[in-house]
Amino acid sequence: MKPPPFGYSRPESVSEAVEMLASAGEEAKVLAGGQSLIPLLNMRLAVPSHLVDINRLSELSYVSIADGHVVIGALARHAEVLADPAVRAAQPLIAQALGLVAHPVIRNRGTTVGSIVHADPSGEMTAVLALLGGTVVLANSQGERTVAARDFFLGPLESDVRPDELAIQVSMPVLAPRAGCAFTEVSRRNGDYAVCGVAVLAELTESGAFGAARAAYLSVAGTPLVVDLTETGGDPAAAGRLAMDRVAPSSDIHATAAYRRHLAGVLTERGLAAALGHARERGSD
Amino acid sequence: MTDFGAATQPPDELFDVTLVVNGVSRDARVPSRRLLSDCLRHDLRLTGTHVGCEHGVCGACTVLIDGTAVRSCLMLAMSADGAAITTVEGLAEADGTLSPVQQAFTDCHGLQCGFCTPGFLTMITAALAGNPDPSEAEAREIIGGNLCRCTGYQNIVRAVLRAAELRRAAGSAAASAERAGAS
Numbered sequence: 001m002k003p004p005p006f007g008y009s010r011p012e013s014v015s016e017a018v019e020m021l022a023s024a025g026e027e028a029k030v031l032a033g034g035q036s037l038i039p040l041l042n043m044r045l046a047v048p049s050h051l052v053d054i055n056r057l058s059e060l061s062y063v064s065i066a067d068g069h070v071v072i073g074a075l076a077r078h079a080e081v082l083a084d085p086a087v088r089a090a091q092p093l094i095a096q097a098l099g100l101v102a103h104p105v106i107r108n109r110g111t112t113v114g115s116i117v118h119a120d121p122s123g124e125m126t127a128v129l130a131l132l133g134g135t136v137v138l139a140n141s142q143g144e145r146t147v148a149a150r151d152f153f154l155g156p157l158e159s160d161v162r163p164d165e166l167a168i169q170v171s172m173p174v175l176a177p178r179a180g181c182a183f184t185e186v187s188r189r190n191g192d193y194a195v196c197g198v199a200v201l202a203e204l205t206e207s208g209a210f211g212a213a214r215a216a217y218l219s220v221a222g223t224p225l226v227v228d229l230t231e232t233g234g235d236p237a238a239a240g241r242l243a244m245d246r247v248a249p250s251s252d253i254h255a256t257a258a259y260r261r262h263l264a265g266v267l268t269e270r271g272l273a274a275a276l277g278h279a280r281e282r283g284s285d
Numbered sequence: 286m287t288d289f290g291a292a293t294q295p296p297d298e299l300f301d302v303t304l305v306v307n308g309v310s311r312d313a314r315v316p317s318r319r320l321l322s323d324c325l326r327h328d329l330r331l332t333g334t335h336v337g338c339e340h341g342v343c344g345a346c347t348v349l350i351d352g353t354a355v356r357s358c359l360m361l362a363m364s365a366d367g368a369a370i371t372t373v374e375g376l377a378e379a380d381g382t383l384s385p386v387q388q389a390f391t392d393c394h395g396l397q398c399g400f401c402t403p404g405f406l407t408m409i410t411a412a413l414a415g416n417p418d419p420s421e422a423e424a425r426e427i428i429g430g431n432l433c434r435c436t437g438y439q440n441i442v443r444a445v446l447r448a449a450e451l452r453r454a455a456g457s458a459a460a461s462a463e464r465a466g467a468s
Contacts, residue, residue, distance in 0.1 A: 001339035001340070002318065002320070002323070003318040003320070004318065005316065005317075006317060007298070008298075008300065008317030008363060010363065034360060034364070035356075035359055038320075038358075038360065039341050039359065042339050043340060051317070053363065053364055079353075102430070103344075104412075104426070104427075104430065105347060105354045105356060105430050106341065106356070106359075106430065108354060109359065109360065190429045
């Protein structure tokens with residue numbers, strides 16, 4: 001249980017980091033919080049040739065609200081994002097999801113951008129980014145590009161980050177007026193990976209009637225699955241049935257496909273009811 | 286002769302790292318792949334930090350980095366270069382007086398074999414600094430990421446609440462002493 005050997009560099013700026021990635025080759029990896037990468041190294045499931053350790057890039061250690069978006073830098077730890085009152089007020093779904101990411105001690109070190117780049121199908125923040133239609137900013141030595149969430153997740157543990165690129169920031173829209181959100185999941189033990197989880201966003205019309213809703217699922221597909229629930233007219237039970245119809249989970253040692261499908265239905269029903277309640281509560285303020 | 290490949294693998298490049306451990310600046314020369322847990326135990330001979338699972342599940346290796354609890358098995362020593370680290374060896378007073386959390390574990394029988402204890406002590410120490418008066422539910426949340434195979438956790442939950450009491454008592458005693466000193 002010791003990592004394999006690798007080359008190591010510790011840049012002091014983003015420009016230095018992308019230069020190092022450009023010269024480090026295809027098998028290099030970026031090390032941020034390390035809460036997913038280091039277990040993979042310890043178990044030798046990952047054997048990178050070189051690590052570029054970005055923990056000195058304090059310029060990426062920020063969380064802010066700008067132009068109607070929550071903007072999170074690559075070195076912001078989950079715990080910092082979770083504790084930020086402005087983020088909680090602007091987009092409550094982020095804090096609802098982050099409270100379910102592993103244990104507090106893992107959140108102290110793990111980064112929100114890192115967990116999105118890691119693209120674990122059971123990752124809470126990947127589902128949040130997909131549901132909200134957020135974006136990821138990637139930098140290399142030539143410049144920057146912005147990738148939408150729907151194009152970013154390519155498969156389990158695979159995101160659209162090229163070997164010479166550093167994800168520097170994610171951005172997610174704030175919660176619209178007359179909208180509500182909820183995040184709910186089932187895991188075997190507190191802090192474990194979710195057997196199934198769902199993030200729900202619901203919007204009311206100006207008159208307070210149901211407008212639209214959609215949900216994003218974790219642990220039921222290789223990438224975050226987003227399902228439009230609008231056709232259910234805001235009926236939670238109908239949304240649950242629609243979700244059971246739309247998810248195609250697989251069986252593994254943690255749960256059977258049938259159990260995951262059942263959970264997707266139950267959690268969608270609960271999540272939509274909670275998101276609609278949240279929207280009405282905000283509307284009455 | 287069996288060739289295990291050892292001769293063909295180049296030796297790891299070594300890096301200098303400085304860690305301020307329990308208030309003392311310590312230097313080591315380590316390969317990039319040295320985990321912080323192994324650096325503390327093998328290079329600095331501070332074996333109070335225990336290593337259980339080595340993939341972040343058990344919590345035995347928890348240390349404080351600049352006051353924040355982290356898993357030392359999920360961090361490279363090089364990433365901690367220059368940081369202030371508190372290990373279980375740094376919790377008690379210099380004269381051996383136990384810290385409130387250590388005293389609470391003694392009072393409440395919060396340990397049996399003791400293997401997991403360093404991780405619980407450091408975790409709870411950091412958590413009480415942030416939340417000095419946890420409810421029982423919060424006490425359970427605090428220790429939710431640490432595994433103990435002996436106690437069944439009940440006495441550890443009691444120890445968290447007892448440690449909070451001891452901290453508050455020490456705080457108010459210090460405050461009264463300060464008032465007495467000022468008058």
